[in-house]
Structure formats: structure tokens, C-alpha cells
Amino acid sequence: MDDIIASYPVDGINRVKRRHDRGFYDHATVHALLDAAALCHVSYVVDRQPYCTPTLFWREGTRLFWHGSSASRMLRNQSGGQPVCLTVTHLDSLVLARCGFNHSADYRSVMAFGHARLVEDPEEKRRALVMMVDRFFTGRTAHLRLSTEQEIKATAVVSMDIERASAKIRAKGVVDEDYDLPIYAERLPVRMVLGKPEPCPRLMAGVERPTSLNNYGVDRALEKALSEAHVLAYRGDLTRSEP
Amino acid sequence: MDDIIASYPVDGINRVKRRHDRGFYDHATVHALLDAAALCHVSYVVDRQPYCTPTLFWREGTRLFWHGSSASRMLRNQSGGQPVCLTVTHLDSLVLARCGFNHSADYRSVMAFGHARLVEDPEEKRRALVMMVDRFFTGRTAHLRLSTEQEIKATAVVSMDIERASAKIRAKGVVDEDYDLPIYAERLPVRMVLGKPEPCPRLMAGVERPTSLNNYGVDRALEKALSEAHVLAYRGDLTRSEP
Numbered sequence: 336m337d338d339i340i341a342s343y344p345v346d347g348i349n350r351v352k353r354r355h356d357r358g359f360y361d362h363a364t365v366h367a368l369l370d371a372a373a374l375c376h377v378s379y380v381v382d383r384q385p386y387c388t389p390t391l392f393w394r395e396g397t398r399l400f401w402h403g404s405s406a407s408r409m410l411r412n413q414s415g416g417q418p419v420c421l422t423v424t425h426l427d428s429l430v431l432a433r434c435g436f437n438h439s440a441d442y443r444s445v446m447a448f449g450h451a452r453l454v455e456d457p458e459e460k461r462r463a464l465v466m467m468v469d470r471f472f473t474g475r476t477a478h479l480r481l482s483t484e485q486e487i488k489a490t491a492v493v494s495m496d497i498e499r500a501s502a503k504i505r506a507k508g509v510v511d512e513d514y515d516l517p518i519y520a521e522r523l524p525v526r527m528v529l530g531k532p533e534p535c536p537r538l539m540a541g542v543e544r545p546t547s548l549n550n551y552g553v554d555r556a557l558e559k560a561l562s563e564a565h566v567l568a569y570r571g572d573l574t575r576s577e578p
Numbered sequence: 579m580d581d582i583i584a585s586y587p588v589d590g591i592n593r594v595k596r597r598h599d600r601g602f603y604d605h606a607t608v609h610a611l612l613d614a615a616a617l618c619h620v621s622y623v624v625d626r627q628p629y630c631t632p633t634l635f636w637r638e639g640t641r642l643f644w645h646g647s648s649a650s651r652m653l654r655n656q657s658g659g660q661p662v663c664l665t666v667t668h669l670d671s672l673v674l675a676r677c678g679f680n681h682s683a684d685y686r687s688v689m690a691f692g693h694a695r696l697v698e699d700p701e702e703k704r705r706a707l708v709m710m711v712d713r714f715f716t717g718r719t720a721h722l723r724l725s726t727e728q729e730i731k732a733t734a735v736v737s738m739d740i741e742r743a744s745a746k747i748r749a750k751g752v753v754d755e756d757y758d759l760p761i762y763a764e765r766l767p768v769r770m771v772l773g774k775p776e777p778c779p780r781l782m783a784g785v786e787r788p789t790s791l792n793n794y795g796v797d798r799a800l801e802k803a804l805s806e807a808h809v810l811a812y813r814g815d816l817t818r819s820e821p
Contacts, residue, residue: 376621377630378628385622388689422619435708435722436725446631517782
């Protein structure tokens, strides 16, 4: 691999040990897989008990953000520098081979490791609450009702600098050693797609779907829409906040 | 709730504290959400560092199974009764509201808690390796090349009795307090669907897709196919093993 490619450092925590041919550590691969997702699973430990909580998240540079209620257990236990692992998985197929052992799945996943910290600086928090919406829906915050102080207070935002990360990719379908046996084998693709938008039944008369949501079209792959939205959100001014 | 409904016990670990109206503990709800998934995320702890690893899994009664290489870190650290949390999440929509605070997502998730143990009994392991395939693809193992001793040895199977579990469901789309504002709001549905099967390019002449795979049809929801396959796998003889 070319030395000038920015990569996450690799050590015993994030090295892909098994099937190391499936492992990637460069920013481009890791970030692309993160930006193609809205949902992640965050692991953290409370009193030696691991928890695995699904949540929406987004990436900004080499930092990840997620949020929740200020009262939530997850966020209370992720506010003071606790170690966490945030994982994103795109399932691409189920693989049916000619023996049990070679059954598999195609997937693309990222495990990102770091320490979670509450975003406490008011300006940083305000900006994060904007990007929490605008990262997914381009420029949307500018058209929303302003957040109240109470809403901002009730929302906790957690961030994590990615200290280590690894991507793991399997994308090869059926790999067998029994091609001379009369057994059916296939790759069965799966994908996450967008359905038909369901406008709020209580929309005011004359309010139309903004064209900025056009990338969220029926039957599109969710990950394409999310990746596009991420590019649009971060190609411009990174410092804007609510009007 | 009716007392005679079988439920998982509830305590500080699995009680849904925030938004407790979204929490369910009964076997029927928890199991249905598990059986509708092939992919889970398993959290475990090694030297105080949490890990969140995606893997395929399946349920049998109140026990969960997953597998991997005998050499994998995850399985080496889940073989001796370590506490784990296995989480399944179905993302159903993104919710665009009239203010940032009410943006949300519809989802159905399960967090299952227990202690992971290596399946070491040879008969139990052999049977688990059959169900690892047959749970997804009805009766498929009977038509496969038999597993070799080496393959069985190279595969580690882990099981976890579900000691505690909670399901959390949000299924209400847009809920706002600003219906009198001229702002567009919608529920944007997402779903995981099956693509067109890709037969192995090296199939022997005359080998056809078995009709038992008919539930995995193009554009079907993956979760429907998985739920159906689970019913078929476990309505019959639970004790069969490889022929």
C-alpha cells in the first residue's frame, strides 16, 4: 500500500487477525463505509457488563458523533472518556455453497475504537445538532423551527475521535472446493432500499417535498443516498450553525 | 400485560428506562424480531476494551447461536462464560419532523444478555452446524457435501442462553408539536430486500435452484424470508443431524 495514503494506526486492538486479506485501515475505505450508513451499533461497558446499543451517527473528519436523551444510560456512561467500539455493517449477500463450511455472507463493516466524550461546549453542541439533521438532509435545518433551549438541554451529543479503526470486506460470493458436485450454489444479494416517502398527514396546505430530498428517491439504495448527502453536507462551510 | 405470557425477567440491565413505552420483554415479541434477522452485533469485553462484532446468528428456543473460526479473537473470548450482549436492529424509516429535536427513526431492536459458552459436546456441535445452514435454507444440509472432521474442528460454535432481553420498538413516523408551521415533514421508509439470485458460475450442467429457496424471491423483504425459514426449520424434528 502507498505510504502517502492516510491510514489509522494498527495494533492488537484493531488488527484484522483472521482473514487479514479482508482488512483495510486507510481513511478512504473506512470513511466511505461509515458515511454510507445512518445506523451503527455502539458497545460500551458498565460494571463489567457489555452493552450493544443501536443508534444514528455521523462522521466529521476523523470524529464520530451520536446523540440521545441526556437521561439515557448509554450517554451517561459515555460522557467521560469511556472506551467504546462503534461498528457499522453493510450486509451485501448470503452465500450458499456446496458444503456447510463454505456458506458465508458478503459484507462490508467498520469497527472504530476510541473514547466517548460529551460535547459540552455550547457552540460545538449547537453545530453538532445542526449537522445531526443536515448531514442526512442537505440544508434542512435552515428551514426548520429553531431548537429551543429546553430541547438543546434535553439532547446529549457524544463524540469520539477515531483512535483506531479497521474495515473488513468480503465481496466474493461463492468460493468452493467442490465444483464437480451436482449441488446448487448461489450468491443471494440483499440491499437496503428506500420506500415511498410518507408525507406527514398533517402537512399545511401547499407545503411540498423540497427538491433537496430528491436523492432520497423510491427504490434507491439507502447507502447511495446517505453517501451523497454526506458529501453535500461537508463540502461546504463546516462552521455554520443554526440561523 | 397478561401474566401467562412468557417473558424475560426485567432488572437494571435490560429495563428500557428511557421511552419505556417502547419496551417489550415477552418471548413472542423478542423472538420474532430475532428470527427476522440473519445479522447481529455481539458486544464483549477484552481487557476492559469493548468490542462490537457483526456476525450471523440464529435462535433455538431461548438460546442463541453464532459461529466463526476456532482461531478468532471474538470466539476465543466468548468461550468461557463471558458476559455478552447480542443486539439485532431492524431500521424501518428515517423520520423528518418540523424541528431538529423531533427528527427520529422508526426501528425494532432487541438487546439480549447472557454468558457465551463454546459448544463442545460433539453431538450438540454437529447439530448446531446443521442448523446454522438449515435455519436459513430449509432442509439444505441434506443435499450438501458432508462436513469433514477438519472443517468441524476449524469451526467454533458459541451459544448463549438468553438470561435477559428487551425489545424496543418505535413505529409512529412523524410526531411533532408544530403542525401549524409551513414545514415539510415525512416518514421515509427503508427496508432490506432480496436481489436477483446469482447462481455460482461453476454450477454443474443441469443443476437447478431448489424450490426450497422459493421464499428467497427477488424483491422480497429479507426479514419475511428469514422469519418463514425459521418456522420451517423448527416446526419439525429438533434432533436431526447430518445424514
